Amino acid sequence: MNVTQIGQSVEDLVKSINEESFFYDFISCFGTPKATVKRLQEGGLNLSKNHGEILWKKKVFFRVSNSIDLHLLIDSIKSDPKVTGHSPRFIIVTDYETLLSIDTKTGDSLDTPLLELDRHFDFFLPLAGMEKAQHQFENPADVKAAERMGKLYDEIKKDNSTDTEAEVHDLNVFLTRLLFCFFAEDTNIFEKSQFTHSVINHTQDDGSDLDSHFERLFQIMNLPNSDRGSLPAYLDAFPYVNGGLFRNQHGLPKFSRKSRQLIIESGELDWSAINPDIFGSMIQAVITPEHRGGLGMHYTSVPNIMKVIEPLFLNDFNEEFEASKGNPKALRFLLNRLWKTKYFDPACGSGNFLIIAYKELRKLEMKIIKELKEMVLSNISLSQFYGIEFDDFAHEVAILSLWLAEHQMNQLFFKEFGIGKPALPLTSSGSIVHGNACRLIWENVCPKVINDEIYIFGNPPYLGARLLSDSQKEDMELVFKGNLNGYNDLDYIAPWFFKASNYILNINSKCAFVSTNSICQGSQVSILWPSILNNVEIDFVHKSFKWTNNAKSNAAVIVIIIGLRNNSAKPKYMYENNIRIGVNNINSYLINGENIFIYSRRTPLSKLPEMNFGSMPNDGGFLTLSEEEYTELISSEPKSTNYIKKFAGSKEFINNSPRWCIWIEESDLHEALKIKRIEQRVNQVKNHREKSDREATNLLSNVPYKFAEIRYKKSNSIIVPATSSERREYIPIGFLNEETVISNSANAIYDSEPWVFALINSKMHMTWLRAVAGRLKSDYRYSTALCYNTFPFLCVNENLKLDLNRYTFLILEQREKHSEKTLAQLYDPDKMPDSLKDAHHQLDLAVERCYRSKPFESDEERLEYLFKLYEQMIEEEKSRGTLFEMESKPKKKKK
Numbered sequence: 001m002n003v004t005q006i007g008q009s010v011e012d013l014v015k016s017i018n019e020e021s022f023f024y025d026f027i028s029c030f031g032t033p034k035a036t037v038k039r040l041q042e043g044g045l046n047l048s049k050n051h052g053e054i055l056w057k058k059k060v061f062f063r064v065s066n067s068i069d070l071h072l073l074i075d076s077i078k079s080d081p082k083v084t085g086h087s088p089r090f091i092i093v094t095d096y097e098t099l100l101s102i103d104t105k106t107g108d109s110l111d112t113p114l115l116e117l118d119r120h121f122d123f124f125l126p127l128a129g130m131e132k133a134q135h136q137f138e139n140p141a142d143v144k145a146a147e148r149m150g151k152l153y154d155e156i157k158k159d160n161s162t163d164t165e166a167e168v169h170d171l172n173v174f175l176t177r178l179l180f181c182f183f184a185e186d187t188n189i190f191e192k193s194q195f196t197h198s199v200i201n202h203t204q205d206d207g208s209d210l211d212s213h214f215e216r217l218f219q220i221m222n223l224p225n226s227d228r229g230s231l232p233a234y235l236d237a238f239p240y241v242n243g244g245l246f247r248n249q250h251g252l253p254k255f256s257r258k259s260r261q262l263i264i265e266s267g268e269l270d271w272s273a274i275n276p277d278i279f280g281s282m283i284q285a286v287i288t289p290e291h292r293g294g295l296g297m298h299y300t301s302v303p304n305i306m307k308v309i310e311p312l313f314l315n316d317f318n319e320e321f322e323a324s325k326g327n328p329k330a331l332r333f334l335l336n337r338l339w340k341t342k343y344f345d346p347a348c349g350s351g352n353f354l355i356i357a358y359k360e361l362r363k364l365e366m367k368i369i370k371e372l373k374e375m376v377l378s379n380i381s382l383s384q385f386y387g388i389e390f391d392d393f394a395h396e397v398a399i400l401s402l403w404l405a406e407h408q409m410n411q412l413f414f415k416e417f418g419i420g421k422p423a424l425p426l427t428s429s430g431s432i433v434h435g436n437a438c439r440l441i442w443e444n445v446c447p448k449v450i451n452d453e454i455y456i457f458g459n460p461p462y463l464g465a466r467l468l469s470d471s472q473k474e475d476m477e478l479v480f481k482g483n484l485n486g487y488n489d490l491d492y493i494a495p496w497f498f499k500a501s502n503y504i505l506n507i508n509s510k511c512a513f514v515s516t517n518s519i520c521q522g523s524q525v526s527i528l529w530p531s532i533l534n535n536v537e538i539d540f541v542h543k544s545f546k547w548t549n550n551a552k553s554n555a556a557v558i559v560i561i562i563g564l565r566n567n568s569a570k571p572k573y574m575y576e577n578n579i580r581i582g583v584n585n586i587n588s589y590l591i592n593g594e595n596i597f598i599y600s601r602r603t604p605l606s607k608l609p610e611m612n613f614g615s616m617p618n619d620g621g622f623l624t625l626s627e628e629e630y631t632e633l634i635s636s637e638p639k640s641t642n643y644i645k646k647f648a649g650s651k652e653f654i655n656n657s658p659r660w661c662i663w664i665e666e667s668d669l670h671e672a673l674k675i676k677r678i679e680q681r682v683n684q685v686k687n688h689r690e691k692s693d694r695e696a697t698n699l700l701s702n703v704p705y706k707f708a709e710i711r712y713k714k715s716n717s718i719i720v721p722a723t724s725s726e727r728r729e730y731i732p733i734g735f736l737n738e739e740t741v742i743s744n745s746a747n748a749i750y751d752s753e754p755w756v757f758a759l760i761n762s763k764m765h766m767t768w769l770r771a772v773a774g775r776l777k778s779d780y781r782y783s784t785a786l787c788y789n790t791f792p793f794l795c796v797n798e799n800l801k802l803d804l805n806r807y808t809f810l811i812l813e814q815r816e817k818h819s820e821k822t823l824a825q826l827y828d829p830d831k832m833p834d835s836l837k838d839a840h841h842q843l844d845l846a847v848e849r850c851y852r853s854k855p856f857e858s859d860e861e862r863l864e865y866l867f868k869l870y871e872q873m874i875e876e877e878k879s880r881g882t883l884f885e886m887e888s889k890p891k892k893k894k895k
Helices: 003-015 022-028 034-042 070-077 114-128 140-159 165-185 194-202 210-220 257-267 278-286 289-295 302-324 328-340 352-372 392-417 470-480 494-504 523-533 627-636 638-643 650-655 666-672 676-690 695-700 754-760 763-772 784-788 798-817 834-851 859-888
Strands: 053-056 060-064 090-094 098-103 109-113 130-132 342-345 385-389 431-434 454-458 509-516 537-548 556-565 572-576 579-583 644-648 660-662 717-721 734-736 740-742 746-750 774-776 779-781
Touching (some): 022 034, 060 070, 070 090, 098 114, 109 114, 114 130, 140 257, 165 257, 165 392, 194 210, 194 257, 302 328, 302 352, 302 454, 302 509, 302 537, 302 572, 328 352, 342 352, 352 385, 352 392, 385 392, 392 431, 470 494, 494 509, 494 523, 509 537, 627 638, 627 644, 627 660, 638 644, 638 666, 638 676, 644 650, 717 740, 717 754, 734 798, 740 746, 754 763, 754 834, 763 859, 798 834
Parallel strands (some): 060 090, 342 385, 342 454, 385 431, 537 572, 644 740
Antiparallel strands (some): 053 060, 090 098, 130 579, 509 556, 537 556, 572 579, 644 660, 717 734, 717 746, 774 779
């Protein structure tokens, strides 16, 4: 059962509650087999013999009570060993007016009127095998520290230039050292408040000498005690840090009274509570926007990182730990596994993913040691963590951040077990390489040895194929040339997936990356994924969600997370809205279905009329007319109306923005050029085309009165906008008369019957579009070759066509009732009239009846059906082609 079906079942249940069968009806809503329900009813699976009580092992404890306060009752049950000993996932109590429940795995609780249970059915989705993903909330200290550093940076910028790359870099280094000092004085590396007090007590209030104070202090922390000579006691008290943090001299900013005060206020925060990956947020606040955009660097929140590493490896480790409790041998085996596993981020930025992975593994290690009840030293080493980072500064920060994470975890270990490692001096941390991940050989960065267990993960740059620099285009060529055709149309993130899939092949390794969803849309799918899925398979996917970060601007993009593994019989999972669903297979369109690839076609797969691009002027704007230009032209030259047609593209049609174009047939050329203004415009087109760098455009200067590409037919047409907002449930398409030329910003179907309008304006076609179309930013990009020509549709009889015609006219009628509104307004999901919504719903049902008698319940079901039909029609097409080839061969004459 899918989520939609479960929700409808629970809604039906609360409309008609039968107290005698309520529990059995309830679990049936979540797909519990009838045989299981029957065994519970007959007592075979019910471990409780008390009336009104059901104890289903590892599933549910259910009790009805009218005599005890339900809150007191459920509190007593959750600690009753007779119940907890059987590990029920849910404890449920009800008096048939109110229902209370506890999810014993997550600790979540539910308190609802029974008649409103359908509003909370998702609480019980684990009964259907759909887990709700649990993610950490943001640490308030992280957010506060990031905001404070951002304010400090803004204040420092007022008094200092950050125009050059060197100036920005110097400021970055200063802020990194500052952050280390704040962290050090709150985590027993320095004395408590030692650094902040040095600023308060030994610098002027106006900040005039603060730069010289920091310069001297940073030099001292780079010197061993034996090399310092005679120093004031307050300076000599600072320890030798080493590790390269204070090794090089960098320019220091000038300070004001206000910036000095902000430094003091920042020092008063509790920096021991921050995550070291806050460094990434600080970097985003200070590097130039151009730099940030070019490298895709941004600080990633902990919950989002957990969405990557939990399904990749952490859930597996935690489940093994739970299963190993009470078994010292199994626990030691898991410890040894943690101590040997490698973790590799080939786009590590300032180390966010590696840091969180390290900390989570250290936490699990402590749980295992505690469970063993043996004194075992921590043996998870930073040498197990590998990374590649293109930016030199971020590379240095990643190394430092990993060390800070190690220090934090050593402190926790000491608090728990009474032993730990010395804080200073710093030593090298992590195998983080400064370089270009597209050009480096990953096996040289993170070597593969027999019996290694390696996890690759991260958040590579998202740059679109048309936004690459020359250097990035070279990266793509180095990775793909000779391996993939059409790689120039791939986004810049593609090399990470491609290289990772080759790296993990045939070894004990998996990978997962964050990506924009464009890599699983449009033509990119058939270019990239056949090669990848020929070697490995998709392990899990987080479907599209907003990826926010803790930077000052809190940028958000729509992303997916894809995990890859070697072929395996283990479960595969899809995550959507934090709900985990087990599936048979995940294809490259992120659908539960077979590995099918949709390839562009020149002709429709189904028996549909031809669709083409509209006509392209390539005229320098001289053959097209705005409303003002049109009015002026026909006012001064009335005969010009004979050579003007309406001109409509996507924007004009959707927003009802009238435009016109000069349209001259060859037979009318002589008369048309007698009109002076038309002659002037034609000459301007000729001049425009002659100046072009393209030879083909130069040739068109011989026919300057014509559009460059003409697909117009003197007939009624259906216009299909080439781009449309992703917010719209339907692309606004429509009919145009024979006096309208459709531009190349839209697609056109000429001489079409009304039922075709119904088909391509249906939910079935829109579902197909969302899966296979490309995007222009986030808007749908309707491609004739990829969306229309590939759409699977079986032939329908005349009665069904008449039915579709009827609903086509119904939609046009409803639009006409609101003729004062543009299609953009009518198809705004927040403003769409109910009557138009209902007309589309009726049309949707009519189209679905062309496929099968039973309506589809979800887009997932529609897509699954369409993909299977597509595969079937492709096979039939291949078969027909083979038969034709065989039949066309000359027959041999009998001897």
